[in-house]
Amino acid sequence: MTRSAGTTRDTVWEGLPIRRTRAAADPDSAPRSIALPAGWDDSAAExxxxxxxxxxxxxLPRLAEAWIRRTAARGRRLGILPSAEAAEELATGLRDLLLFRRGAPGAATWRNDAKTESRFVLNLPAFLDAEGFDAEAYEAAVRLGVTTLEILGSGKATRLRIGFADLAGLLAAQGLDYESPEARDAGAALAALTRGAAEAASGDLAERLGAREPVCLSWPEPPETTAIPGLADAAxxxxxxxxxxxxxxxxALxxxxxxxxxxALLGAETGGLAPAAAPTRLVEDGEGGVREVPTRAALRAGDSAARLLAPRGPAARDAMEAAIRPYLHAPAPAAVAQARPPRPAPKPTPRRSPHGRxxxxxxxxGGHRVTLRTVEGAEGLSEVSLTLAKDGAxxxxxxxxxxxxxTLGLASGVKLDDYVQSFAYTRFGPAGAVEGDPAIARASSVLDWAFRRLALDHLGGRVLPDPSEEECGPDAIGSPTQQLPLLPDLPATKAPAARRRALKLVG
Incomplete structure (x- = not known):
């Protein structure tokens, strides 16, 4: 069911088809009623x-208008926007960027969090059109982002943070292998375009408001040509x-x-320059389980998706970062920083996808909510994650x-059997009765349950007996010889040493 968004008159939101759904920020949060554009998916609602x-x-219209109008009014008050027309032009540009899922400020701006440094992110694949990558629109978006950040910093910040997301998705859409020299040239040209547009916008502001820094030509020459038409010239x-x-x-900008x-709101599937995790993702199937669907990048890549979006090793990312680094004003974030759409939380008994992925x-x-997620690749289990609801950060x-x-160990060839050997029967809270798993009644810790469950699912249905009630009690911390670190040396034997691991957390 759709309806018109009548909350904001005389703006791009008026008359926009809106759908209503319910979504939660994470599996353990209460669902909220969400109104968003009809064509946007559930990951945007989350x-x-x-x-x-x-x-x-x-x-979305009401929430977005709050920070858009606040930003435009502040810019006018500070004199960064010289006229009412300039303020309205900025507001219109920000609405358009958001509606087409091309760019927006970070979470701190949406939450009106003045204590957290603002940032502005541009979703690279959203600048694709029928003719390729719209470099002109991208440059204009960078300039708009710089002006927005100048306002959010009250005209006092000397270091801004504008950047892009989902480079991997853009490269795949253009048929470029992330590990290829052609992809690195495209990444370097995109970085050069971003740097140039940002510094040009800073120069325009300096001309009106006063310069605080000299022009510093510290960048290398961008690639002469790229596989993305027009990109090198624009850079x-x-x-x-x-x-x-x-x-x-x-x-710095x-x-x-x-x-x-x-x-995730913009539809970016990877953060910054990170490679794609896979050509598929997991979504809820409506019956309490999960199913595997192509990523947005895979849909753009077509028949080449499996090849272009296959998981990459750290060397591929390092090579891409080396190509982009000369244009950055700050080091790129760590390799683990990736944007992944929130995964659904199904009912207690899981249903596997038809492909078993x-x-x-x-x-x-013991009364504490725990969510275990697994992802399988062609060679078996490839990713493990645990979410705990109530425990401390x-x-x-x-x-x-x-x-x-x-997860890294599995990718490097460590056998799941070795991890089960190490973590089954560890003892620390929360522990006790397990509700929601028909095969495991008690667990001496979260890790005990998780790795015994993994043994059932991925080691031929191996059943490891439940610990006793005494071993799951609050005083069952094990002997000093049992209290091993979370990552002990991998054992040489194959079968779990019954109930010999324990861990006590203090503090």
């Missing part, structure tokens, strides 16, 4: 639920314009940031880091 403060209903022209500025307003919910388990252990972060280490 992102919107994460961006909006509070717990009530959310309408050189932008750098030439920046070089002619009388001075700059800012010491172009920086790739770790993604937040805004990337993933499953989600949602249980409670430090504990959740440690569990998340462990899951990342396990």
């Amino acid at each position: 992102a919107l639920a994460a961006l909006a403060p509070g717990e009530g209903p959310v309408a 050189r022209a932008a750098l030439d314009t920046a070089a002619g500025a009388p001075g700059l307003r800012h010491a 172009f920086a790739l940031s770790s993604p937040d919910a805004v990337e 993933g499953a989600v388990w949602k249980v409670t252990i 430090a504990f959740r972060g440690m569990v998340d880091a462990l899951c990342q280490a396990v």
Whole structure:
């Protein structure tokens, strides 16, 4: 069902078909009523639920207009926007960027969080049209982003953060292999275009408001040609314009940031320069399970999707970063920073996709909600993640880091059997009765349940017996010889040593 968005008159939102749905920021949050453009998918609704403060209903037009109007009014008040017409032009440009999912400021702006540094992100694949990459529209978007960040920084910030997302998706849409020299040349040209357009915009602001930094021609020559038509010429022209500025307003502008919910709202599937994780993703099938569907990048890549979007090793990302780094004003974020659409939380008993590519388990252990997600590749289990609802940030972060280490280990050839050997029967809270898993009644820790469940699902249905009630009690911390680190040396034997691992968290 759709309806017109009547909350904002005389704007692009008026008359826009709107659909209503319910979505949550994460599997353990209460769903909220969400109103968003009819053509936007559920991952955008989940992102919107994460961006909006509070717990009530959310309408994209109303939420967006709040920060757009606030930004335009502040710019007028500070004199950064010289007239009412300039303020309205900025507001119109920001609405258009958002409506076409091309760009928006980061989560802090949506939440009106003045304590967090603002950023602006541009979704590269959204600038594709029937003729290819629209470099002119992209350059205009960069300039608009610089002006917006200048306002959000009250005209005082000397270092801004404008960057792009989903380089991998753009390259795949253009038929470019992420690991190829042609892809790196395209990435370098995009970075040069971003740097040039940002510094040209800073120069325009400096001409009106006063320069604070000299022009610094510290970039290399961009590639002479690229496989993306017109991109190399646009990059050189932008750098030439920046070089002619009388001075700059800012010491730094172009920086790739770790993604937040805004990337998902815009439809970006990877953060910054990160390679694609896979040509498919998992979505809820409506019956409590998950199914595998192509990513947006895969749909653009067509028959070449499997080849262009296959997982890449760290060397491929490092090579891309080396090509882009000379144009950045700050180091790129760590390789683990990727924008992935939020995955659904199915009912307790999981249903595997027809291709057997993933499953989600949602249980409670000792009254604590725990979600286990797995992804399978051609050679078996490839990714493991655990989400805990109630525990402290430090504990959740440690569990998340462990899951990342396990995922990296699986990719490097470590056998799942070795991890089960190490983590089955570890003992620490939360522990106790397991609800939602028909095969496991008790667990001595979250890791105990998770790795015994993985053994059932991925090691030929191997059944490891439940620990006793005493071993799941609050005082069952194990002997000092049992209290091993989270990542012990991998054992030499194959079968789990019954109930010999334990861990106590203190603090």
